[in-house]
Amino acid sequence: MRNRFAAALVLIVAFASPVYAQTSGEITEQDVASALAARRGVSASLEEITARFEAAVASETLARERILELSRSVSRLEQEIGTKRSEVEALVVARYMAGGPLGTERVFTARTFTDLPVQARYYEVANERDLALLRGLESVEALHVAHRADLDQSLRAQEVLVEEIGGLTHEILTQLESADAAYNAMAVAFERQEEEKRLKAEEERLRREEAARRAAAAAARRATTTTTTTTVPTTIPTTTTTTTTTTMSSGDTTTTTVASTTTTTQAPLPPAITHDRACPVNAATSFSDTWGAPRSGGRSHRGVDMMAARNAPLVAIESGVITRTSNSTLGGITIHLTGVSGSRYYYAHLEALAADISRGTSVTVGDVVGYNGSSGNSPNWLPHLHFEYAPPGGDWVNPYPLVKALCG
Secondary structure (H helix, E strand, C coil): CCCHHHHHHHHHHHHCCCCCCCCCCCCCHHHHHHHHHHHHHHHHHCHHHHHHHHHHHHHHHHHHHHHHHHHHHHHHHHHHHHHHHHHHHHHHHHHHHHHCCCCHHHHCCCCCHHHCCCHHHHHHHCCHHHHHHHHHHHHHHHHHHHHHHHHHHHHHHHHHHHHHHHHHHHHHHHHHHHHHHHHHHHHHHHHHHHHHHHHHHHHHHHHHHHHHHHHHHHHHHHCCCCCCCCCCCCCCCCCCCCCCCCCCCHHHCCCCCCCCCCCCCCCCCCCCEECCEECCECCCCECCCCCCCECHHHCECCCEEEECCCCCEEECCCCEEEEEEEEECCCEEEEEEEECCCCEEEEEEECEECCCCCCCCEECCCCEEEECCCCCCCCCCCCEEEEEEECCCCCCECCHHHHHHHHC
16 A cells, blocks of 8 residues: 555645745755654654653542542441431430430531530440440541542642643644644645646646747758759850759758656655654654553553644554554554564554555555544543554563654
8 A cells, every 4th residue: 555645745735834934945855854854853842841741641640540539438438427427316315315315406416426515425424335336426527527628639639730731731732733834834835846847847848849840840841942954055155054952851851859858746755764664653743751650440551642733644653464443432443553573553542544444454664544633531632642562472562762763
């Protein structure tokens, strides 16, 4: 499958800013290469902010897990308090019936057992079993207060983290989209320039061919002139004058051949390929080493998250075969690729697959296989590629060193 050229043009037009920067002078391939290098360099420039983003995401994940745990604990404690309060109320009624009033009406209106000013009096008349019940209620209420305070604090901390994550996400995606726009504008301008040069060269070739055709026709018409001889008689010694006109046959006609000039139109530069591999994200991307970082549900991160603009092209990291595609609630739209080297690769959270990608499809390094998105359990505000890597014959390992070498 060779869809890099057509797909690259379509994607460049789709991503390019509608207004292109005015460029003085001719755009060269070196200009496009420099723009591509600048786009790739955005990953390094965003390394620090991306690390802060990932740390905030990890902290927010832990905070969310803590909030869930505390919420469940508070709910259980509230149910337990309700049960114990009922038992204490029954105890107070029994003590009232047996030993007279002890301010029992306060038991039914008090918020907690520890609010009761007559708590000490209850302890005086209570037996060991009763004390265990009363102190059990007091302990559960104190634990509920502590967990409720911890929950409130965790909620406030999560709000701060969510706000930080939102700000960092906006900053990162804005810079990535800006880098893409700058490169795409340069690439499209270069492509248009080369197309104009090709059209002009074609017009010049046709003009020269027409001029040569007309010159040949004119020479053929001149070749129809014939030779004429005239003799003049006189009374003096005769002199014969012969006028000879040399006839040029068509075989003596000189034909001028005009060599045509061909200008090769070059597409914007394809993904940079290093040692038969390409960066899986053919756009400005930002990522950090998050192998083993905490994720929701008690999981740990087993890949690298590569942030990029939504619908940025994702390409085959190496030549090979698509062994599986799927769409699930966890990974969303996914691709499994086995390279010719035997390495395995996993792409997750795609917005969509490329039109010709399915199980069994053979791909060449750099071919477009899908588009960046946030399907599955990825938050909608964070389009990114979750990427995993397993070397030949091995288990999944940290892919950060690999993509750092290819994309950084």
